[in-house]
Amino acid sequence: MLFRRFAKFTLPKLPFTDNSLEPIYDKKTISFHWGKHHQTYVDKLNQAVGENDYTLLDIIQNQSQNSLPLRNHGGGHYNHCLFWLCLGSNSSEQPSGKLLAHIQKQWGDFSKFKNEFNQAAINTFGSGWAWLSVNPEGKLVISSSQNQDNPLMKGIFKANAVPFFTIDVWEHAYYLQYQNKRPEFVDKFWKVVNWKQVEDMYEKYALQQRPVPVDKILG
Amino acid sequence: MSHTLPALPYSLNALEPHMDAMTVELHWSKHHQTYITKLNEALPAFSDRISLDLASLQKVVAGTNAAVINNAGGHYNHCLYWQNLAPIGSSNPQPFGDLAGLIDSSFGSFDEFKQKFTTAAVSRFASGWAFLTLKNDGTLAVHNTPGHDNPLMDGIGDVHGIPILTCDIWEHAYYLKYQNRRPEFVENWWRIVNWDAVVNNFEKYAKNGQAVPF
Numbered sequence: 001m002l003f004r005r006f007a008k009f010t011l012p013k014l015p016f017t018d019n020s021l022e023p024i025y026d027k028k029t030i031s032f033h034w035g036k037h038h039q040t041y042v043d044k045l046n047q048a049v050g051e052n053d054y055t056l057l058d059i060i061q062n063q064s065q066n067s068l069p070l071r072n073h074g075g076g077h078y079n080h081c082l083f084w085l086c087l088g089s090n091s092s093e094q095p096s097g098k099l100l101a102h103i104q105k106q107w108g109d110f111s112k113f114k115n116e117f118n119q120a121a122i123n124t125f126g127s128g129w130a131w132l133s134v135n136p137e138g139k140l141v142i143s144s145s146q147n148q149d150n151p152l153m154k155g156i157f158k159a160n161a162v163p164f165f166t167i168d169v170w171e172h173a174y175y176l177q178y179q180n181k182r183p184e185f186v187d188k189f190w191k192v193v194n195w196k197q198v199e200d201m202y203e204k205y206a207l208q209q210r211p212v213p214v215d216k217i218l219g
Numbered sequence: 220m221s222h223t224l225p226a227l228p229y230s231l232n233a234l235e236p237h238m239d240a241m242t243v244e245l246h247w248s249k250h251h252q253t254y255i256t257k258l259n260e261a262l263p264a265f266s267d268r269i270s271l272d273l274a275s276l277q278k279v280v281a282g283t284n285a286a287v288i289n290n291a292g293g294h295y296n297h298c299l300y301w302q303n304l305a306p307i308g309s310s311n312p313q314p315f316g317d318l319a320g321l322i323d324s325s326f327g328s329f330d331e332f333k334q335k336f337t338t339a340a341v342s343r344f345a346s347g348w349a350f351l352t353l354k355n356d357g358t359l360a361v362h363n364t365p366g367h368d369n370p371l372m373d374g375i376g377d378v379h380g381i382p383i384l385t386c387d388i389w390e391h392a393y394y395l396k397y398q399n400r401r402p403e404f405v406e407n408w409w410r411i412v413n414w415d416a417v418v419n420n421f422e423k424y425a426k427n428g429q430a431v432p433f
Contacts, residue, residue: 126389173391175395179391
């Protein structure tokens, strides 16, 4: 029996109860999104990793450019972990502290930033994600990606940056409740953002140009 | 010319239970309509392509922009998709004539073709389509594409030729009824394939080197 230095990847527990984001994000959607879609990424990631001792961060940053299954399923696992971390009930309207100040410095006010992020999310063609990251120059950047690609992926994402805030705009993220109305889903998403967690990931990781260890944070 | 949403050749609930009425309605009246609306907005920037019919337009989308490629492809692919469907029992349940013979000689048997097509549909990661295409060399190919790409598009993708059958595997095509269960959706989609239309696509158009017109 081969001993693995690193445990196989597993589906982490959600950092909120599955009905606590109602009515914005209902229990049925959460249970499919986490229990089926995210679980499948974890299962397929484990298949793709085999006996290798890769960490999730290594898979995302380095291995993803060498292997399509690692790119797709590693990306799927990482991205969904980050997404869950961004969500919570008792959401405040916007961030505070350093992150708010940084956003205001670059965009003038929060609503201008919000509009630009919304446009990135709405205009992503097909399946993908919108991101807020800190780049190597210390700037906040809004970007979007296709499929399960992510700004950490070297050799895949043009200008690498450290993402700490994201929205999933694959149709499975919203179709049961919103159907084709992606703009409405994106608009309502802001009501269930866990800004405390997002600010934490920004300050502890993104600002230091350290990738957020999403699977470790979720435990 | 201004592209318009074609009427469905059946009522919204005619494909039940394999494809639910709400999905058909949303898919056709919202998703497909949106591709047409956006195509009409994006095309005027390309005066040499604006009066082309939809099938001819596919050939020359490379070199336009993402808005034209994605929405022209979206419009064409959905036209083929609706035409390829029929209420269960209203068309031949399998291909016939020369197409049946060519499927057998290309893939071994209809079942082997079905398996190959199903794999193409289920294995395309994220959004895309599965196609049965008559290639320019006269052979049949089963393949899939990302986004709304299709084999008519010169310079885009690996397989080129005339598609005669397609399955939409964007999540909006199946999510309300099947959620993540794409294989189950594809299994049910087989039950409502309009083989009369597909054979006609082959006999009347593809065999003569013509794209199926819409």
